[in-house]
Amino acid sequence: MPLTESWQTAEIPGPKKASLIIKPEIADAMIRRAKRPIMIVGHGAIEYEIEGNKLIDCIIELAKKANIPVVVTASTSREFQGRGFKTAGLMPAMDIGNRLKDPAWMGLDGKGNYDLAIFVGLPYYMEWTILSGLKHFAPQVKTMTLDCVYQPNASWSFPNSTIKDWAANFRGIIEHFGESP
Amino acid sequence: MAKKGLTLKIGELHSDIASLRNVNISIGAVTGERWGEPMGPTPFPSLTTLRSWDHILLDRYKPFYLPFCDLCCLCTFGKCDLTGNKRGACGIDMAAQQSRIVLLASSIGAATHIAHARDLVGHVIGEFGRSHPIDVGGNAIEVEAPHTRLVCGIKPETLGDLEEILEYCENQVTQLLAVTHTGQEGSCLDFESKVLHAGMIDHVGMEIADIAQISAYAMPKADPESPLVDLGMGTVDIRKPVILVIGHAVPPAAGIIDYMRDNDLESKIELTGICCTALDMTRYSSQAKIIGPISWQLRYIRSGVPDLIVIDEQCIRCDTLVEAAKIQAPVIATSEKNCCSLPDRTADPAEEIVSDLVSGRIPGALILDTQKVGEVAVRTVSEVAKKRRKFKNLPSVDEIVRMAKKCTQCAQCRRACPNDLPILYAVKAAASGNLRGLDEIYDDCVGCGRCESACTQKIPLHSIIVAAADRMTKEESYCIRSGRGAIQDVEIRKVGGPIVLGEIPGVVAFVGCANYPKGSREVAEMCMEFAKRRYIVCTSGCAAMSAGMYRDENGKTAYELYPGSFEAGGIVNVGSCVSNAHISGAAIKIASIFARRPLRGNYEEIADYVHNRVGAVGVAWGAMSQKAAAIASGFWRLGIPVVVGPHGSKYRRMLLGRSDRTEDWYVHDARTGEDVYGGPVPEHLFFAAETKEEAMVMVAKLAMRPNDTTKGRAIKLSNYIDLHRRLIGNMPPDISLFVRKTADIPVTMKDEVERHLADAGWTEKEIPDPTLLERMIRKSKEA
Ligand code: SF4
Ligand code: SF4
Ligand code: SF4
Numbered sequence: 001m002p003l004t005e006s007w008q009t010a011e012i013p014g015p016k017k018a019s020l021i022i023k024p025e026i027a028d029a030m031i032r033r034a035k036r037p038i039m040i041v042g043h044g045a046i047e048y049e050i051e052g053n054k055l056i057d058c059i060i061e062l063a064k065k066a067n068i069p070v071v072v073t074a075s076t077s078r079e080f081q082g083r084g085f086k087t088a089g090l091m092p093a094m095d096i097g098n099r100l101k102d103p104a105w106m107g108l109d110g111k112g113n114y115d116l117a118i119f120v121g122l123p124y125y126m127e128w129t130i131l132s133g134l135k136h137f138a139p140q141v142k143t144m145t146l147d148c149v150y151q152p153n154a155s156w157s158f159p160n161s162t163i164k165d166w167a168a169n170f171r172g173i174i175e176h177f178g179e180s181p
Numbered sequence: 182m183a184k185k186g187l188t189l190k191i192g193e194l195h196s197d198i199a200s201l202r203n204v205n206i207s208i209g210a211v212t213g214e215r216w217g218e219p220m221g222p223t224p225f226p227s228l229t230t231l232r233s234w235d236h237i238l239l240d241r242y243k244p245f246y247l248p249f250c251d252l253c254c255l256c257t258f259g260k261c262d263l264t265g266n267k268r269g270a271c272g273i274d275m276a277a278q279q280s281r282i283v284l285l286a287s288s289i290g291a292a293t294h295i296a297h298a299r300d301l302v303g304h305v306i307g308e309f310g311r312s313h314p315i316d317v318g319g320n321a322i323e324v325e326a327p328h329t330r331l332v333c334g335i336k337p338e339t340l341g342d343l344e345e346i347l348e349y350c351e352n353q354v355t356q357l358l359a360v361t362h363t364g365q366e367g368s369c370l371d372f373e374s375k376v377l378h379a380g381m382i383d384h385v386g387m388e389i390a391d392i393a394q395i396s397a398y399a400m401p402k403a404d405p406e407s408p409l410v411d412l413g414m415g416t417v418d419i420r421k422p423v424i425l426v427i428g429h430a431v432p433p434a435a436g437i438i439d440y441m442r443d444n445d446l447e448s449k450i451e452l453t454g455i456c457c458t459a460l461d462m463t464r465y466s467s468q469a470k471i472i473g474p475i476s477w478q479l480r481y482i483r484s485g486v487p488d489l490i491v492i493d494e495q496c497i498r499c500d501t502l503v504e505a506a507k508i509q510a511p512v513i514a515t516s517e518k519n520c521c522s523l524p525d526r527t528a529d530p531a532e533e534i535v536s537d538l539v540s541g542r543i544p545g546a547l548i549l550d551t552q553k554v555g556e557v558a559v560r561t562v563s564e565v566a567k568k569r570r571k572f573k574n575l576p577s578v579d580e581i582v583r584m585a586k587k588c589t590q591c592a593q594c595r596r597a598c599p600n601d602l603p604i605l606y607a608v609k610a611a612a613s614g615n616l617r618g619l620d621e622i623y624d625d626c627v628g629c630g631r632c633e634s635a636c637t638q639k640i641p642l643h644s645i646i647v648a649a650a651d652r653m654t655k656e657e658s659y660c661i662r663s664g665r666g667a668i669q670d671v672e673i674r675k676v677g678g679p680i681v682l683g684e685i686p687g688v689v690a691f692v693g694c695a696n697y698p699k700g701s702r703e704v705a706e707m708c709m710e711f712a713k714r715r716y717i718v719c720t721s722g723c724a725a726m727s728a729g730m731y732r733d734e735n736g737k738t739a740y741e742l743y744p745g746s747f748e749a750g751g752i753v754n755v756g757s758c759v760s761n762a763h764i765s766g767a768a769i770k771i772a773s774i775f776a777r778r779p780l781r782g783n784y785e786e787i788a789d790y791v792h793n794r795v796g797a798v799g800v801a802w803g804a805m806s807q808k809a810a811a812i813a814s815g816f817w818r819l820g821i822p823v824v825v826g827p828h829g830s831k832y833r834r835m836l837l838g839r840s841d842r843t844e845d846w847y848v849h850d851a852r853t854g855e856d857v858y859g860g861p862v863p864e865h866l867f868f869a870a871e872t873k874e875e876a877m878v879m880v881a882k883l884a885m886r887p888n889d890t891t892k893g894r895a896i897k898l899s900n901y902i903d904l905h906r907r908l909i910g911n912m913p914p915d916i917s918l919f920v921r922k923t924a925d926i927p928v929t930m931k932d933e934v935e936r937h938l939a940d941a942g943w944t945e946k947e948i949p950d951p952t953l954l955e956r957m958i959r960k961s962k963e964a
Contacts, residue, residue, distance in 0.1 A: 001592075007596060007601075008596055008597075008599075008601070009593070009596045009597055010597075010637065012250075013248075013250065013251050014250060014262060014263060014264060015251060015252075015262050016264045016265075018250060042871055043871060045871050068631065073871050073875065074870070074871055074872050074874050074875030074878070074908075074909060075872050075874045075875065075908065075909065077909050077910050077911060078909065078910030078911075081910055089914070090909070090911075090914050092868070092869055092871065092875055092879070093871050094245070094830070094835050094837060094869055094870075094871065097245065097837070098245040098835070098839070099841070100839045101245060102839075105841075107233045113220045114247025122871060123601075123698065123871065124601055125599070125827070125828065125830070125831065126827040126830045126869065126871060129247035129830040129831060130247060130830070131201065131250065132247050132248045132249070132251075133245055133246055133247040133248070135264070135265075135266055136246065136248050136251075136263075136264065136275050137245075137246060137275075137276070139265060139266075
């Protein structure tokens with residue numbers, strides 16, 4: 001299937017579609033370029049596995065390495081606690097989306113809004129709609145998704161990937177974070 | 182059944198003699214007072230009459246738009262790309278375009294209920310006459326039509342009185358629809374105000390529809406002990422001829438029941454139904470059976486059990502005729518709104534139509550006469566059943582395996598599935614004879630059939646899922662309390678105080694369609710949890726069925742475990758979609774009957790009361806339709822928050838409060854006139870939750886109101902904290918926003934909460950006599 005097809009076939013947004021993260025260096029560069037990145041993790045993080053590793057463990061690894069604060073939604077919180085990882089906040093996806101939209105929001109730490117929001121693990125269509133809200137109404141925030149499916153409303157997204165390719169990409173980001181020029 | 186309902190009510194009144202006396206006295210007083218009640222400020226409001234109230238709400242609960250499409254294609258200037266801050270050729274921007282679509286959806290929803298009400302009222306007037314009295318609960322109900330009284334300032338007494346109210350509703354919906362034309366409103370907030378107007382009108386329309394059918398069809402009249410009726414495919418006796426009715430308008434089903442009664446056939450034919458017609462026909466005959474929510478259409482038809490399908494209106498699959506043909510079952514269409522391409526046989530003799538249907542000369546017939554539908558359906562089904570011998574459209578295990586082998590693992594099925602179900606893996610396993618994966622998919626499948634349409638190998642995927650779950654479908658044997666209709670005034674008097682003071686932690690209404698992210702069971706689990714916690718739980722529509730489609734470890738369904746009365750720990754099935762008006766109506770009645778706020782044409786004051794004092798929350802976990810959009814909008818205008826499931830994010834916008842913006846949460850203290858911080862309660866008006874767990878915690882939070890007493894707030898907080906701990910795993914991080922006084926803190930959680938408050942730098946706050954309306958300050962002082 002073409003790389004920039006929505007994973008759910010009919011969820012076609014329109015002319016503006018996400019750029020592809022075809023190699024880890026792209027995500028790496030975007031994250032490093034961001035002054036205030038934030039990661040929003042939905043309950044899929046505890047349901048999905050990347051080649052034997054739980055998605056949540058990969059997320060924690062990346063968050064630690066790249067020093068990205070993590071906001072967790074609902075049922076994900078317990079798993080982060082269980083792993084001793086201190087999240088920056090616990091908030092429903094709709095609430096965090098709504099706050100990100102507001103340039104005047106001071107962020108979870110009171111230091112200002114974020115310029116890169118990285119989404120992972122929300123139900124596909126719900127992430128789709130929240131990313132759409134940000135695409136249209138939050139020009140100040142770039143968005144990225146680390147799911148294994150193409151999210152057209154993000155600024156950057158992986159293409160629809162096999163678990164193997166996704167794992168390679170994800171691991172690539174984690175392992176080589178900060179190495180590329 | 183009518184007789185039974187009446188007897189039960191008397192029994193209940195006798196069993197509670199003290200309150201009977203009180204009630205009688207005060208009802209007498211109310212009658213005189215109400216009818217002589219001076220007209221309030223806003224009878225028959227037009228599009229802008231309540232605009233300032235809407236803006237008070239919308240200022241606090243600002244829309245967060247979630248465009249479902251970057252384009253607009255509504256006129257030939259288009260398509261227009263509205264991405265970001267681009268404008269269309271007509272000048273509209275994306276926010277306004279999204280709110281326009283929301284208005285369109287709500288107007289469609291309201292129009293559908295009102296048109297349904299118009300047909301029902303016309304029908305029952307034809308049968309019973311214009312002067313037939315309205316009776317929704319005998320002596321137990323004085324305020325028979327809270328929405329109508331509130332919005333229109335009218336107290337209807339006969340079926341004929343309902344027509345005037347419908348004229349107003351029809352006029353308003355036409356006006357609202359006109360607003361969506363190119364080059365009308367350009368401001369999203371003005372569109373949103375009209376969305377709320379559509380919702381308010383919708384609730385009037387629903388109320389009229391249910392009043393008409395309750396009064397005319399001797400349905401349970403506000404009966405907390407309405408009978409338990411069968412629910413689920415497993416309850417059908419497949420040895421008998423089986424009729425399936427689908428839709429929302431009960432007259433054709435009532436025609437079938439009447440014919441069966443008149444001919445002593447009730448025990449010989451199975452009358453089964455899907456969607457709200459099913460709910461409403463069990464209010465007319467408790468022998469009828471409910472199969473399940475809207476999502477059961479394909480699976481039940483393909484099972485081959487129904488011998489004849491009768492459709493009326495709304496939420497009926499558009500391919501019913503095609504599906505029916507596959508199982509050799511004829512179709513009778515009964516509504517002008519859904520003719521299904523069938524020949525109009527209304528004027529033909531029943532004998533001829535039966536003969537044509539039985540012989541298969543026609544695949545179905547349009548019959549716009551409910552009596553004739555009754556006769557034709559019953560006579561046809563007996564003959565057809567003999568011929569078709571439950572011919573089904575489901576493959577055998579061998580066929581499943583053979584078909585599954587054709588799968589190329591292209592994933593088109595999964596990409597078409599709204600719930601992203603792993604169909605391709607299940608099919609792969611099935612190819613080697615393991616059907617467990619398919620069987621597991623059945624539970625989370627919403628029965629849309631999209632996987633099947635998408636399959637590149639033309640594998641009948643939905644059929645193989647249903648066939649693999651054959652055992653499950655036979656075991657689907659549950660029960661549901663048939664729709665009771667309105668809430669009695671005496672019930673309102675009993676719970677009004679505890680609700681307004683917060684001692685009953687909330688009223689939670691599970692309503693709406695069955696577009697669930699993870700199956701029906703989540704609704705049942707949520708209902709039981711809140712009933713166990715002594716909330717008042719209401720149900721209606723498909724959600725009412727889902728609430729009953731689960732048995733606990735002792736084999737009991739929610740309706741067997743909890744009483745049907747409007748009290749703490751009750752699970753109250755009000756009935757079908759149109760019965761939703763009784764849930765919002767109960768909130769209005771708390772303001773009017775319990776708090777004695779003037780009702781007549783006095784929308785703003787009542788909504789302000791409900792918003793600030795009545796801890797009601799709607800949950801539409803599988804909301805799908807435009808009607809659901811309209812129903813939610815009606816709750817919003819009363820200031821009642823609504824939680825939807827994740828699919829609800831496709832409704833194109835949320836109405837979200839910002840608990841971090843202190844300035845948004847000031848209320849007027851009606852006693853002093855001062856502006857006081859009332860806290861972020863309720864925090865949102867429209868919220869899509871990601872998971873059941875998130876929804877439950879949110880419901881507990883959204884049930885808080887600024888008016889809660891410290892005792893009431895402590896009870897609400899203990900539920901919020903306990904659910905949060907259990908489902909999410911820790912203390913709610915925002916707890917300090919909801920504690921106003923030390924006395925708000927639940928005793929059993931004192932130490933932990935105090936530690937939390939100390940960390941947050943919490944200080945005590947005033948508890949206001951809350952109102953958002955400046956004009957209420959003086960009034961309250963006078964009181
Ligand atoms: S209604 Fe406006 S935005 Fe829509 S197609 Fe027409 S001109 Fe374009
Ligand atoms: S019928 Fe069921 S499995 Fe198929 S696409 Fe619809 S929800 Fe998914
Ligand atoms: S669409 Fe059909 S062929 Fe493709 S993976 Fe699904 S079942 Fe197999």
